[in-house]
Amino acid sequence: MTYSPNLSSAFNDTFHRSRHLSPQSGMCSFCTEDCEGPCEIALAAVLGARAVYPTNTGANQIASEKDYPLDYSHFNINGRVFGAVGAGLNFAEANIFRVNLESEYGRFHPVRLAMPLILPALIKMNWEDYFGGAAMAGVTCVIGEDSRTKDPELRLEHGKVVHFPALQKMLDAFRRYDRGYGQIVLQCNIEDDMMGVPEYAIQVHGAQAIELKFGQGAKGTQPVNRLKDREEALIKQALGHLVLPDPTDPAIVQAEADGVCPNFYIYSRLPIWDEEYLIPRIAELRQLGAKNIYLKMAGYDREDIRRVLQLGSQAEVDMITFDGAGGGSGYSPCKMMNEWGLPTVLLEETVLQITRDMKNNGLYVPAITITGGFSSEDQVFKALAYGRGHVTSVGIGRAAMAAAMTGKHIGQRIEAGEVPKAYQKYGSSVAQIYGDLPELRALYGKAADDFSPGAIGVFSYLNKLAFGLKHFAALNRKFDMKYLDQTDLIPLTRDAKDLIKGRWFD
Structure with missing residues (x-):
């Protein structure tokens, strides 16, 4: 096969x-x-x-089509009928509604999460509702790399960003709903860093958190985009992009005149980062006012994973997100999405092995988020249980994007008096049909009635995941997520059994 x-x-x-x-x-x-x-x-x-x-491409999302031979479906969830861990053994305390999903991370400036989820980097499609819904749900979210390219008013001087007003709108999409949980983080790749985006974001727009990106699970290299012609190539080059071939090369200029000009491509640079650069750079960003620093890593070579974890420890970053193969959403090479990197469950195992060694040696280990192909509460529970308390949160990217898009689209249909057939039995207005709107009213008052249906959709989707997580935790008589471990999982295959060997069978 x-x-x-x-x-x-x-x-x-x-x-x-x-x-x-x-x-x-x-x-x-x-x-x-x-x-x-x-x-x-x-x-x-x-x-x-x-x-x-x-x-x-366009207003679409894309993810791996490969059926990996090992994933979280190779485990079932355990269940128990005796005891209560993290709650009193009585009906008032030991019930589904009393399961504690809250957690906290951060080396110097703690960040609270209302539930053990984060929304990974995005700056396409319906990002306003993606960030707004994250704030409503009380989770951290990330503005994607190259966000500066989304701003037609972007201005550079001497290769550095000096005017990027759209960033304020991106940050405010979260801030206007901020209720003391989660954080909005600006992700920066090598190009952003070279152009001074982190400094600009911190000093001009008050950004409090920066994520430095090594890579993601569906895209191990930076993307290549074909440009329309030499004129567009010159514009992109003036904005600091690496354009190949060089549109100013006299030979290329002559080739265009002769009608034999090759295709032009804009190529985002690969990160040429190491400890010598990044550790002082992270210290510099903190001195400028950044409260929290994150790293984004994927399923690269095991020694690269180890090195990023050790670098993160030395620099005392707050969190590292590890993105496994099987997910997606961005503009990634087709075969790279399908055939590259560690599948998420194996990436999690690799990270756990390395962090265990680090802790045994007395080293600081940043908070760990695992992401890559998650969309439902059973998958989230399995990843957290597999992480044995060492995995702080699970990243929900593509699915939360879908919630933002469909929440917005369905809301627009309802408001136009065209209630989709599937929802007609629930009512005829957003207030009647969106089932978790009362939860938002309880948090924000009646102002919630004017919230965007897309943001309500993200909140509602994440609230569903949270409620489902509470059920699985209560099923195992664990009333705080910090008590989850691998005994809460039942391996269904030999490979799954080997991953948690000794915890169920000899």
Whole structure:
């Protein structure tokens, strides 16, 4: 059998002519010369290098299509009928509603979470509701890398950002609903850092938290974007981007005049960071006013994971998010999304092994978030239980984006008097149909009636996850999430058993 998808994908609307496939290559077993396709080979024959990336981009999200041989579905959730850990053994205390989901992290400036979730980096589609819903739910959220490129008013002087007014709107999307839980974090890649975005954000817009990005689970390298022509290439180059080939090269200028100019590509630089640079850099950002510093890492080589953890320990960062293969959302190479990196459960195991060694040696270990393909409370519970209290939170990215988009779309339909059929039985208005709006009124008063349906959608989705988590915790007679461990999981396969060996069977 093969775990890899065949040569057809929703990424680019490719498909096979035949239902008979060659499993190893992913091609039709019988390939004809008159086939118009488009399988992925046919698409590449026409589009060339462009076919490395999804063609269905725009207001869409994209994630891995690979069926990994080991994931959290290889575990069931345990259950118990005796005792009560973290609560008195009585009906008033030992009940689902009394399960404590709150936690706290932070080396110097503690950040409280109302539930053990964060919303990873985003700055596309409906980001306003994504950040607003995070604040309502009381969780941390992250503004994605390259956010400066979303601002048409962006201005640089001597290669440094001096005017980026859209950042205030991004930060305010969270701040206007901030109720003392969570935090909005600005993610910066190597380009952002080179252009002084962290300093600008802290000093001009009062940003309190910065995340430095090494990579993400669906995109281990930075993206490549094809540009329309040399004119656009010159504009991008003037904004500090790396453009290849160089549109100012005299040979390229002549090639354009001759009508034989090659394609231009904008390429985000790979992080060339090390301890010698980052540790003083992090100290500098703190001196400028940053209260919290985060790192974003993915399922790279084990020694790279170890090195980032040790660097984070030395620099005393507050949290490191580890993003496993199987998730997605961004503009990532098709095959990189499917075939690169450690699957999330194996990444979590790797991180746990390394952090255990660090703790045994008396080293500080930052808070750990695990993300990559999570969308439901059972998956979140399993990741937290697998983390044995060492994993602070689980990242919900693509699913929370979907909640922001659909919450907004359905709300607009309702307000236009076009209630979708699936929701007609609940009522005819947003106030009647959005079931957790009363929870928001309890937090914010009647002002909640004017909140965006998209933000309400994010809050409601996360509230559903939180309520489901309480059920699973109570099922195991654990009334605080900090008590979860691997005895709360039942391995269903030999591979799963090997990961938690000795905890269930000999």
